[in-house]
Amino acid sequence: MGVSYQLVVDCRSPGSLAQFWAGALHYVLAPAPDGFASWDDFYRSIGVPEDELGGGVDSIVDPAGGGPRIWFQVVPEEKSIKNRMHIDVSAGGGRGLPLDVRRERVEAEAERLVALGATRLATLANEGLDHYAVAMTDPEGNEFDIN
Structure with a gap:
């Protein structure tokens, strides 16, 4: 349990x-x-x-x-190194959906979170790989991904 x-x-x-x-x-x-x-x-x-x-x-x-x-x-100090743990925001809908649909959903969520104060870092996608994500940071620089 x-x-x-x-x-x-x-x-x-x-x-x-x-x-x-x-x-x-x-x-x-x-x-x-x-x-x-x-x-x-x-x-x-x-x-x-x-x-x-x-x-x-x-x-x-x-x-x-x-x-x-x-x-x-x-805490008194500012963030200085990469997170050892991070949040993955699941917005794509899962592998049961086509990659192009998941990509569109991930991009829409990335735009929404940028409007809330996030910063986009990178797109995480490789040709031929059934995966699409966007790496971002929150307003204090904590890394997270949208997939």
């Missing part, structure tokens, strides 16, 4: 990354815990110092309840 988990992304601006990834993954900003008007109010209640507050909503959740919660954790 699998265990539940949360994905944690180190970042400098949790509020803006939460907004980006909520839009990218069709997630929603996580509501503050019951009894609290905001996440800052909750964090104060558990002893987080005032100078660490004010980042906005720092987590997102799948509104359907199927995907993991994602928490954007503030």
Whole structure:
């Protein structure tokens, strides 16, 4: 039996990354815990110092309840090397569809995510290979792929 988990992304601006990834993954900003008007109010209640507050909503959740919660954790340093793990956004529809249909869907999703703040890095396709993807980065430079 699998265990539940949360994905944690180190970042400098949790509020803006939460907004980006909520839009990218069709997630929603996580509501503050019951009894609290905001996440800052909750964090104060558990002893987080005032100078660490004010980042906005720092987590997102799948509104359907199927995907993991994602928490954007503030760290002092900026990203400096390639991610050791990354997200693959599945937009093509799977290998049951023709490659040209998947390519069109991946390109449409890449355009949508660029409009949200992503940067396109490269197209990942080789002639004769039944695969098409686009490598991108989020607004803080974290790599991800659309396939």
